[in-house]
Amino acid sequence: MFKIIAQHEDFIVIDKPADINFHDEGELGQGLCSQVKAQCALTELYPVHRLDKMTSGLIIFAKNKHCAQQFGELFKQHKIEKYYLALSDKKPSKKQGLIKGDMAKSRRGSWKLLRTSNNPAITQFFSFSIQPSLRLFLLKPHSGKTHQLRVALSSIGASILGDKQYSGSAADRGYLHAYALRFMFNDQQFDFISAPAEGELFKNEKLKAMLAQIKKPWQESWPRLK
Structure with missing residues (x-):
């Protein structure tokens, strides 16, 4: 089961639980898309972006092809603002700023960050010390x-807790959460925020x-893109 954040005539926004695959997994069960379609009794449903299996949080589904095409253009033009929360037990090499570089396939389905910037992944971040060996990251990707x-935080020595694929310390879940979305759709502004509900940490x-202080992350003073 998942929480429905918003129902619009053209799209639906839900809060994805952690550890659910986006696609069907055969005998292991239905994926997120099939579950949303069944739970909401929809005859049509179109994914317009995705979250990794370990990642929880906000995700949009279009209810018709035209809406899916509109969202496709918004994502392509980077007109949908996305904000994530992550936790690490490691101290990063820098506390805030920009992580930028091309990405290349590595071993066993992993990726790595390169020093080149031909078609780079761009991530802005702030980090906050919560307590010894626990740091909160507020992340804003500028590419998809x-x-x-996961690769960005690993590259600065702060792998996400529970992310075994990128050397994160063991935890009860992968601590990455899609926290907020903001976009214009048909000349109307939409803002969605959903705090994480799963995970002891x-x-x-x-x-x-700290999250109560952040409130609307798009109002934060982000480091300037260079």
Whole structure:
């Protein structure tokens, strides 16, 4: 089951639980898209972006082909603002700024960040110390590459807790959450925020107090793109 954040005549926004694959997994069960279609009794449903299996949080589905095409253009033109939360038990090489570089396939389905910038993955971030060995990252991707955020944090020495694929420390889940979305659709502004509900570390009181201060992440003073 998942939480429905918004129902629009053209699209639906839901809060994806962690550890659910986007696609059907045969005998292992239905993927997220099939579950949303069944739970909402929809005859048509079109994915317009995706989240990794370990990632929880906000995701949009279009209810018709025309809407799917519109969202496709919005994503292509980077007109949908996305904000993520991540936790790490490692101290990063820098506390805020820009992580930029081309991405290339590595071993066993992983990716790596290169020093070149021909078609780079671009991620802006702030980090906040919650307590010893626990740091919160507020992430804003400016591109949509596979595993982009996971690779970005790994590249600065702060792999996401629970992300075994990128050397993250063991945890009860992968601590990456799609926290907020903001976009214009048919001349109307839409803002969605959903705080993480799963995972013991996301229940930390100091972390919740920090999120209460952030409130609307698009109002934060992001480092300037260079």
